[in-house]
Amino acid sequence: MRKVALDTGQVIQKISLPSQYFGEGLTIFRGKIYQLTWLSTKGFVYDLRSFRKVGEFPYDNEGWGLTHDDRSLIMSDGTNKIRYIDPVSFGVTRTLEVYAGGEGVVNLNELEYVKGEIFANIWHSPRIARIDARSGQVLAWIDLTSIVSKERHGDESVLNGIAYDKAGDRLFVTGKNWSRLFEIEVEGGPRKGGPETGTGLFCSWVMAELEWLAECLLGLVMLVALPFVKLVRPLADYIRPHIHPSAAAKSCPRLSRF
Numbered sequence: 001m002r003k004v005a006l007d008t009g010q011v012i013q014k015i016s017l018p019s020q021y022f023g024e025g026l027t028i029f030r031g032k033i034y035q036l037t038w039l040s041t042k043g044f045v046y047d048l049r050s051f052r053k054v055g056e057f058p059y060d061n062e063g064w065g066l067t068h069d070d071r072s073l074i075m076s077d078g079t080n081k082i083r084y085i086d087p088v089s090f091g092v093t094r095t096l097e098v099y100a101g102g103e104g105v106v107n108l109n110e111l112e113y114v115k116g117e118i119f120a121n122i123w124h125s126p127r128i129a130r131i132d133a134r135s136g137q138v139l140a141w142i143d144l145t146s147i148v149s150k151e152r153h154g155d156e157s158v159l160n161g162i163a164y165d166k167a168g169d170r171l172f173v174t175g176k177n178w179s180r181l182f183e184i185e186v187e188g189g190p191r192k193g194g195p196e197t198g199t200g201l202f203c204s205w206v207m208a209e210l211e212w213l214a215e216c217l218l219g220l221v222m223l224v225a226l227p228f229v230k231l232v233r234p235l236a237d238y239i240r241p242h243i244h245p246s247a248a249a250k251s252c253p254r255l256s257r258f
């Protein structure tokens with residue numbers, strides 16, 4: 001695991017896994033680094049600053065890609081299933097099945113959560129799937145054939161690395177044993193102000209406040225109207241028997257029903 005200066009590529013910090021482990025998906029979440037291993041059903045937790053190992057966690061099946069939303073770790077295992085993992089208990093809280101055109105999308109590899117979507121490398125494919133994190137449906141594909149052809153130097157030098165810089169709204173991709181990292185822009189990408197951005201949260205907050213205000217106004221109107229209803233009904237009951245049917249019919253035809 002290496003920390004690298006983005007502008008120069010210089011390695012700033014690194015640690016090695018014990019040789020029996022095959023390092024896989026990795027994500028930074030709440031000041032810690034979470035890392036999967038491929039077949040060992042064991043994940044590692046490190047302190048973000050020191051890279052010191054502070055914990056381990058078990059999981060079933062294979063470990064491939066790892067990312068997170070604001071609540072959960074999100075992992076792939078090479079099938080079309082994506083598991084949401086509680087970062088404290090490490091229990092599975094949700095399983096999302098990924099489909100495109102009615103077919104399950106397998107070999108989901110490295111993941112990155114971007115504004116309500118999960119971006120996923122498909123192992124041995126030059127395409128990234130943009131998955132709706134709520135439904136599991138593939139919304140679109142990002143075709144990176146032109147970039148892959150620049151870096152391909154073997155069957156296993158696959159496209160395999162996606163990172164989103166939330167603060168700068170920048171997207172980076174790379175691959176296995178590649179010498180370069182690419183910053184890309186996605187046409188028709190997830191909209192700015194999506195579900196987890198400041199604008200999105202502000203809109204939700206405004207809507208919640210407006211609903212609350214509407215409820216308050218309705219309550220107030222009912223409170224004001226209630227005494228009048230109580231007053232008007234007996235008054236109407238008093239007036240009604242005193243209206244002569246013919247006189248009433250003359251002044252207002254509708255009252256002739258009484």
Ligand SMILES: [Ca+2]
Nearest residue numbers: 111112162163
């Ligand atoms: Ca990632």
